[in-house]
Amino acid sequence: MKPLLPPVFVNGIEISPERIAAEAQNHPAPKAKPGLAWKAAARALAIRELMLQEARARGLSPDPVEIAPGQVETHDEALIRQLSDMAITPAPAADEAALRRIYDAHPDRFRAPSLYEAAHILFPRQNDMARVRAHVDAVLAQLRENPRRFAELARSHSACSSRDNGGVLGQLAQGDTVPEFEAGMDALREGQISDPVETRFGLHLIRLDARARGDVLPFGAVLPRLRDAHAKAAWARAAAQFTADLVAKSSIEGVQLQAA
Incomplete structure (x- = not known):
């Protein structure tokens, strides 16, 4: 049987x-999978040692x-920065014409924030x-039967302080809410009430x-x-390649670094 926390060696040096x-x-990492945090930490320390x-x-x-x-760097941080400056060479910067082609191909990526x-x-x-969930379903059934009861039901059931205003959140810009909530709003037509939307705060019924x-x-604004x-x-790609080259010529035991 493999040990729960196997030793990690980088070119013979133990972590x-x-x-x-x-x-x-x-x-x-998810509470049910603490091993994922351990593996991520082992990879990070192995790359640092490399x-x-x-x-x-x-x-x-x-x-x-x-x-x-x-705040001054530690000696290890300074060595890693100096090595990165010396050894990681990203591809040349894209010219304006290439960036224009990206802009023209995906204009929806470059919109001003939406308002809700x-x-x-x-x-x-x-x-x-x-x-x-049973509670949410019961309230949602009442809303499907009579959407005009939204404010009343918000005052009676919501755990958010907005309940005092019938659940109304006011004007929201992109990024004001967690991604799951924003995705829930994006999926709705104006006036529509959502199915339950789950976020880290709980379950939401959104109107x-x-x-x-x-x-x-x-284009000039986003250039x-x-x-x-x-x-x-470009820097991230060059750094990943440099790391992969280090891994390829090294002896690593106890953790897989190919994906890193």
């Missing part, structure tokens, strides 16, 4: 289970810099979610009162964002 367990606190070994092999000496007022007017009834999460879709922004996104993507 202890204790270090991995501490790092795992920085890697969220980078540090490569930096030392190249004869780099740490030269920490201040990264925020009163909506109301909701929130049923918070509880240990007995089957009971919560969309109005929606104003944002206009497509002119700086396109340049920035292209540069970040």
